Amino acid sequence: EVQLVQSGAEVKKPGESLKISCKGSGYSFTSYWIGWVRQMPGKGLEWMGIIYPGDSDTRYSPSFQGQVTISADKSISTAYLQWSSLKASDTAMYYCARRGPHPGYYFDYWGQGTLVTVSS
Amino acid sequence: QSALTQPRSVSGSPGQSVTISCTGTSSDVGGYNYVSWYQQHPGKAPKLMIYDVSKRPSGVPDRFSGSKSGNTASLTISGLQAEDEADYYCCSYAGSYSWVFGGGTKLTVL
Numbered sequence: 736e737v738q739l740v741q742s743g744a745e746v747k748k749p750g751e752s753l754k755i756s757c758k759g760s761g762y763s764f765t766s767y768w769i770g771w772v773r774q775m776p777g778k779g780l781e782w783m784g785i786i787y788p789g790d791s792d793t794r795y796s797p798s799f800q801g802q803v804t805i806s807a808d809k810s811i812s813t814a815y816l817q818w819s820s821l822k823a824s825d826t827a828m829y830y831c832a833r834r835g836p837h838p839g840y841y842f843d844y845w846g847q848g849t850l851v852t853v854s855s
Numbered sequence: 856q857s858a859l860t861q862p863r864s865v866s867g868s869p870g871q872s873v874t875i876s877c878t879g880t881s882s883d884v885g886g887y888n889y890v891s892w893y894q895q896h897p898g899k900a901p902k903l904m905i906y907d908v909s910k911r912p913s914g915v916p917d918r919f920s921g922s923k924s925g926n927t928a929s930l931t932i933s934g935l936q937a938e939d940e941a942d943y944y945c946c947s948y949a950g951s952y953s954w955v956f957g958g959g960t961k962l963t964v965l
Contacts, residue, residue, distance in 0.1 A: 779959040780944050794952040840889035840948040841906035
């Protein structure tokens with residue numbers, strides 16, 4: 736069974752750093768792209784970026800380029816989303832999602848989400 | 856990349872059909888047959904309902920169907936059921952390993 740399990744909720748202060756995770760299981764982690772999606776409170780889904788764990792090829796939405804870093808550790812089947820200096824506007828639910836089988840231009844499995852709250 | 860345009864809300868009675876539109880540009884919806892649709896219940900993760908414009912993943916009822924004409928894609932739900940009440944998001948591939956979502960549509964089953 737394909738599963739993406741994300742790390743737990745985080746409460747941080749502005750200016751702090753954060754790295755959240757997404758662990759894949761039940762499939763070949765290195766063979767599927769993993770995307771990250773933001774959902775701000777009461778708002779819609781926003782595509783942030785995507786990584787291919789096999790070679791760490793990473794692409795970002797222009798809206799998020801330079802604001803976050805996406806990475807992966809294929810040895811432990813885990814993708815990451817990190818911030819170096821959080822802002823209150825980073826408060827949101829963050830989802831990881833697996834891109835479908837090649838040539839798949841959709842996201843077939845989703846993590847349960849990680850709620851990030853940034854408040855002083 | 857601007858978000859795809861969806862109606863903020865639609866509604867229908869049980870058994871009826873509803874259609875949710877998703878309008879983009881020739882750079883996304885109109886340029887690729889790679890539109891997908893996701894259902895999101897409150898407090899839950901999105902769930903894939905339609906991919907490649909009109910394909911249904913295994914387990915998704917055939918009451919859900921998708922289509923596209925020009926720069927506008929559509930999701931039709933026939934035989935509405937109470938459990939279909941949720942938010943629905945379209946998503947399109949936009950080239951160069953990028954994707955764009957719609958703003959979301961709240962479906963109310965009356």
